[in-house]
Amino acid sequence: MDTPSPVTPVTVREVGLRDGLQSIARTLPTAHKLDWLRAAHAAGQREIEVGSFVPARLLPQLADTAELVAVARTLPGLVTSVLVPNLKGAQAALDSGADAMLLPLSASHAHSLANLRKTPDEVVAEIGRIRALRDSSGSCCLIEVGLSTAFGCTIQGRVDETEVLRLLQAVLDAGAERVGLADTVGYADPLQVGRLFERAFKVAGDRLACGHFHDTRGLGLANVFAAWQVGVRRFDACLAGIGGCPHAPGASGNVATEDVAYLFASMGVPTGLDFDALIALRSQVVQWLAGEATHGAIARAGLPKTMKEAA
Amino acid sequence: MDTPSPVTPVTVREVGLRDGLQSIARTLPTAHKLDWLRAAHAAGQREIEVGSFVPARLLPQLADTAELVAVARTLPGLVTSVLVPNLKGAQAALDSGADAMLLPLSASHAHSLANLRKTPDEVVAEIGRIRALRDSSGSCCLIEVGLSTAFGCTIQGRVDETEVLRLLQAVLDAGAERVGLADTVGYADPLQVGRLFERAFKVAGDRLACGHFHDTRGLGLANVFAAWQVGVRRFDACLAGIGGCPHAPGASGNVATEDVAYLFASMGVPTGLDFDALIALRSQVVQWLAGEATHGAIARAGLPKTMKEAA
Numbered sequence: 001m002d003t004p005s006p007v008t009p010v011t012v013r014e015v016g017l018r019d020g021l022q023s024i025a026r027t028l029p030t031a032h033k034l035d036w037l038r039a040a041h042a043a044g045q046r047e048i049e050v051g052s053f054v055p056a057r058l059l060p061q062l063a064d065t066a067e068l069v070a071v072a073r074t075l076p077g078l079v080t081s082v083l084v085p086n087l088k089g090a091q092a093a094l095d096s097g098a099d100a101m102l103l104p105l106s107a108s109h110a111h112s113l114a115n116l117r118k119t120p121d122e123v124v125a126e127i128g129r130i131r132a133l134r135d136s137s138g139s140c141c142l143i144e145v146g147l148s149t150a151f152g153c154t155i156q157g158r159v160d161e162t163e164v165l166r167l168l169q170a171v172l173d174a175g176a177e178r179v180g181l182a183d184t185v186g187y188a189d190p191l192q193v194g195r196l197f198e199r200a201f202k203v204a205g206d207r208l209a210c211g212h213f214h215d216t217r218g219l220g221l222a223n224v225f226a227a228w229q230v231g232v233r234r235f236d237a238c239l240a241g242i243g244g245c246p247h248a249p250g251a252s253g254n255v256a257t258e259d260v261a262y263l264f265a266s267m268g269v270p271t272g273l274d275f276d277a278l279i280a281l282r283s284q285v286v287q288w289l290a291g292e293a294t295h296g297a298i299a300r301a302g303l304p305k306t307m308k309e310a311a
Numbered sequence: 312m313d314t315p316s317p318v319t320p321v322t323v324r325e326v327g328l329r330d331g332l333q334s335i336a337r338t339l340p341t342a343h344k345l346d347w348l349r350a351a352h353a354a355g356q357r358e359i360e361v362g363s364f365v366p367a368r369l370l371p372q373l374a375d376t377a378e379l380v381a382v383a384r385t386l387p388g389l390v391t392s393v394l395v396p397n398l399k400g401a402q403a404a405l406d407s408g409a410d411a412m413l414l415p416l417s418a419s420h421a422h423s424l425a426n427l428r429k430t431p432d433e434v435v436a437e438i439g440r441i442r443a444l445r446d447s448s449g450s451c452c453l454i455e456v457g458l459s460t461a462f463g464c465t466i467q468g469r470v471d472e473t474e475v476l477r478l479l480q481a482v483l484d485a486g487a488e489r490v491g492l493a494d495t496v497g498y499a500d501p502l503q504v505g506r507l508f509e510r511a512f513k514v515a516g517d518r519l520a521c522g523h524f525h526d527t528r529g530l531g532l533a534n535v536f537a538a539w540q541v542g543v544r545r546f547d548a549c550l551a552g553i554g555g556c557p558h559a560p561g562a563s564g565n566v567a568t569e570d571v572a573y574l575f576a577s578m579g580v581p582t583g584l585d586f587d588a589l590i591a592l593r594s595q596v597v598q599w600l601a602g603e604a605t606h607g608a609i610a611r612a613g614l615p616k617t618m619k620e621a622a
Contacts, residue, residue, distance in 0.1 A: 152615060152616070152617045153616075154615075154616060157616040157617050157620050158617050158620065185615075186612065186615075187615040187616075187617055189574065189577035189578045190533075190536045190574075190578065191578040191579070192577075192578070215608070216608070216612045217570075217573060217577075217608050217609050217612045217615070218532055218567075218570045218573070218574075218607070218608030218609060219532055219573075219574060219577065219608075221529055221530055221532070221533045222501075222532045222533040222535075222536045222574065224533075225501045225533045225536065225537065226536070250611045250612075251608065251611045251612035252608070256529075259528075259529045262528060262529070262530075263500065263501075263529075263530060263533065266500035266503075266528075266530065267500045267501065267502040267503070268502070296529070297526070297527070297528050297529030297530075297562065297563070298528050298529060300561045300562045301497065301527045301528045301561075301562035304463060304465075304496070304497075304498040304528070305463070305464075305465060305468045305498075306463045306468050306469050306498055309468050309469065
């Protein structure tokens with residue numbers, strides 16, 4: 001494995017407005033979400049997952065997703081994505097004019113059944129129907145599949161790598177245009193990450209385009225680094241590390257956007273992000289979510305003197 | 312760079328009793344320190360830094376170092392090390408019967424002057440005198456030099472890599488038998504860590520035998536992983552991540568022993584550590600230090616189901 005050249009830019013996709021907020025009981029008012037969206041765009045974020053087209057009775061926190069997409073579409077250069085659990089959600093995503101829809105598929109059978117009441121292969125079939133719907137609609141909305149629990153599962157335990165790779169091939173065959181691997185429960189270690197992404201690149205080539213890591217057990221940034229070493233150039237993250245982990249109360253969930261940005265900035269890898277703007281937005285979000293668990297190292301410690309000198 | 316085989320064991324040296332406790336204002340009673348020492352040994356730790364031979368008026372927290380060494384020497388298979396700032400401390404270390412003495416040398420001139428009122432080269436000369444003293448004493452006490460601020464400095468900012476390598480050669484020439492690189496202030500990034508350790512191995516060969524990382528900005532474990540990737544097999548760590556960072560209040564300091572142990576366990580790298588024993592000791596130490604900042608992810612989140620199954 002060669003250490004990659006540090007000059008290729010990395011994209012940090014903000015998923016706080018969806019992944020983060022869906023696991024917080026309170027509903028952030030739409031006006032605050034729109035402020036967050038605009039400020040994230042102003043800080044240089046060019047991919048933002050703004051919500052999810054799931055029934056509002058299941059996730060009232062995200063009931064304003066269509067409204068957010070409408071505003072996001074007006075922000076120059078922004079790739080607006082939404083999470084979509086099924087064909088009905090996909091239709092809503094197409095209607096909204098989002099640029100991309102993210103379809104989750106759990107590599108763990110037990111997790112898939114518990115979460116979606118469908119086997120992974122039933123979800124693959126639904127992905128095929130969503131691709132047909134998208135094609136017949138004439139829309140250019142990109143179809144991305146996120147393979148969740150790809151590194152292990154709190155219900156099932158171990159998830160076989162060959163099963164992850166089989167499902168990866170299956171979703172590509174079903175019409176996914178972009179795929180990613182997600183450590184949904186914070187079980188991954190950096191060796192496993194490097195190995196599985198290397199194998200996945202052999203299956204998906206450059207359609208493998210996202211790493212989604214949680215910091216539940218402190219290895220979030222080590223895993224981001226390991227994925228980057230084998231060629232991943234796009235990562236999900238939540239500002240202030242919101243999102244939590246329902247299986248480990250008090251533990252952190254998603255890697256924090258500002259910490260991922262710091263990791264890459266410290267290595268000299270361009271992300272297009274304005275650090276001060278990101279940290280200012282983080283303070284605002286933490287204030288809106290007062291009382292909720294937030295995480296993140298760089299906001300506590302501040303930038304090193306060496307980086308301030310370089311800036 | 313090839314990913315190393317995960318079968319070579321890694322040593323996690325406990326430095327909490329010295330590096331951790333010296334930055335906490337209160338003094339942990341000797342009886343508690345001895346309990347900690349014995350429990351750490353029982354949990355499988357085979358290298359422990361038990362204190363420092365500095366004047367008690369400067370560090371009253373570590374005034375019982377000789378007493379700790381005396382007990383540590385009775386624990387089977389334990390390598391007992393002490394920190395030593397100068398010739399006088401070295402004499403005390405030799406008198407105590409410690410197995411190894413750690414001599415700090417700051418690669419940052421500004422840090423060296425502020426901390427020790429000596430230039431790095433004056434410290435190198437003192438290391439030569441300490442080597443001569445050790446040799447004439449007939450003791451086998453190993454001389455290890457830790458190059459602090461090797462990745463940057465809060466006072467000076469950038470620390471030139473060629474200066475780090477020059478000092479590394481100088482301390483080897485002066486008689487150091489083992490050397491390590493330390494990110495004293497949490498400035499390192501994993502690319503820098505891999506690069507500098509690779510260059511340092513070319514200078515010191517297998518005498519380069521320690522990585523000392525802080526988690527101040529969230530990159531502690533990513534840096535441990537990066538150093539491991541290029542061949543480092545011995546790391547300093549503090550139980551519960553005590554040690555703090557005087558330059559960034561609220562930020563974490565040393566990487567947490569239990570989190571480093573988890574990183575390696577998750578990758579299948581043997582450390583000889585008993586996880587449950589380590590976590591039980593951590594709870595005890597946190598209780599003794601109630602009110603002090605402690606850190607660590609795995610103690611909050613618990614081991615993953617996959618690892619429990621493997622155990």
